[in-house]
Amino acid sequence: MTLVTQHAALSDIGLHRQTNEDSYVAAPPLFVVCDGMGGAEAGEVASAIAVETMAARFAAGDALVAAARAANEAVFARASARVEESGMGTTLTAVMVDGEEGRFVHVGDSRAYRLREGRLELLSDDHTLVGEMVREGRLTVEEAAVHPHRSILSRALGTEATVQVDEFTTDLRPGDVLLLCSDGLSGEVPDDGLRDLLAAHDDPTEAAAGLIDAARAAGGHDNITAVVIRLLAGDEDGMVESEGSTQVLAVPAGAADAGLEGDGESDPAPEPAPVEPSAGGVAPVVPAGSAASSPARRRLALLVAVLALVALLGVAGVVVVNTCYFVGVDDGQLAVYSGLPWSLGPLDLHSVYLRSARPYVLLDAQQQALVDARGVRTKDGALRLAEDLGMLP
Ligand code: MG
Numbered sequence: 001m002t003l004v005t006q007h008a009a010l011s012d013i014g015l016h017r018q019t020n021e022d023s024y025v026a027a028p029p030l031f032v033v034c035d036g037m038g039g040a041e042a043g044e045v046a047s048a049i050a051v052e053t054m055a056a057r058f059a060a061g062d063a064l065v066a067a068a069r070a071a072n073e074a075v076f077a078r079a080s081a082r083v084e085e086s087g088m089g090t091t092l093t094a095v096m097v098d099g100e101e102g103r104f105v106h107v108g109d110s111r112a113y114r115l116r117e118g119r120l121e122l123l124s125d126d127h128t129l130v131g132e133m134v135r136e137g138r139l140t141v142e143e144a145a146v147h148p149h150r151s152i153l154s155r156a157l158g159t160e161a162t163v164q165v166d167e168f169t170t171d172l173r174p175g176d177v178l179l180l181c182s183d184g185l186s187g188e189v190p191d192d193g194l195r196d197l198l199a200a201h202d203d204p205t206e207a208a209a210g211l212i213d214a215a216r217a218a219g220g221h222d223n224i225t226a227v228v229i230r231l232l233a234g235d236e237d238g239m240v241e242s243e244g245s246t247q248v249l250a251v252p253a254g255a256a257d258a259g260l261e262g263d264g265e266s267d268p269a270p271e272p273a274p275v276e277p278s279a280g281g282v283a284p285v286v287p288a289g290s291a292a293s294s295p296a297r298r299r300l301a302l303l304v305a306v307l308a309l310v311a312l313l314g315v316a317g318v319v320v321v322n323t324c325y326f327v328g329v330d331d332g333q334l335a336v337y338s339g340l341p342w343s344l345g346p347l348d349l350h351s352v353y354l355r356s357a358r359p360y361v362l363l364d365a366q367q368q369a370l371v372d373a374r375g376v377r378t379k380d381g382a383l384r385l386a387e388d389l390g391m392l393p
Contacts, residue, residue: 075158
């Protein structure tokens with residue numbers, strides 16, 4: 001019996017991050033997820049270098065573990081050469097579908113799962129401090145899932161000259177589904193939820209979209225990447241035996257390039273949708289083929305709704321900025337602000353209306369408490385307070 005794969009790969013920036021530091025490769029028979037870390041843009045760089053190197057070395061004939069070690073060296077070399085990228089690193093979880101076997105390499109806290117007959121099995125160990133504590137019996141899985149230091153890695157790719165790479169294999173059967181994901185998915189959606197979503201959708205694209213939606217609905221605190229690989233029985237030519245409604249999608253991303261396409265024997269995929277690797281290694285989300293039209297429509301509807309909301313907020317914002325004022329501190333000196341005393345991510349909902357030369361530290365405790373409260377006032381109210389605080393000449 002020949003096994004063939006259908007797959008989909010999606011990555012989403014989430015709701016709280018400014019950049020997507022995850023990268024992935026979906027180029028049968030190789031699938032990789034990397035979740036970068038490091039200051040500034042370094043995490044993006046690390047994960048992009050890792051997927052690029054991993055895929056290139058694999059295509060050149062390296063064994064998986066050798067390709068992973070080469071990826072480690074490439075990230076480490078780059079981090080050592082540039083001070084602004086020193087210390088950067090990435091997770092790496094990869095599988096090669098090899099006949100009736102899945103061969104994995106793994107470093108970090110991205111995860112590999114296998115769904116079989118409704119049961120989800122976590123195949124990889126989390127290389128995190130709390131993961132080590134769970135394996136040593138010092139924490140339960142439930143305690144680890146909410147531990148404040150759960151994201152501290154005990155092992156990463158690219159942070160040292162050499163790395164210990166986990167290798168493992170699992171048998172594969174028709175009907176099995178493999179999931180590779182970053183912790184932006186597994187950290188938000190419990191295993192039961194992952195299982196239910198994978199089991200609910202035969203179409204890998206719908207499954208991947210459902211997983212991303214669930215992680216966003218659960219808070220979307222981190223970048224979210226899901227690679228879903230479904231195994232089907234194929235005939236001698238590697239074609240799917242029972243025609244399903246599913247469509248094979250290949251979405252190379254991150255630093256993936258044309259050299260990453262599969263050999264065509266183990267995957268009955270039509271030509272992958274061409275995807276330009278986006279700047280910075282952010283994995284683009286590109287619907288391809290008819291199977292993706294429903295998620296695409298959903299995304300379009302969502303986009304329209306978001307734009308309408310933004311327009312509404314814009315009008316509300318103009319009204320608010322022109323009617324709300326508060327007294328605060330700008331660079332140690334008292335100031336009257338127009339707008340609201342909050343920020344939405346990088347966007348301040350206020351600007352300085354009037355800056356005074358009076359330092360905050362000269363106020364008495366009661367006055368400081370008044371300023372600290374940043375209470376919203378009318379313009380007259382804020383100016384009266386400014387006068388009381390000795391801010392006005
Ligand atoms: Mg992450």
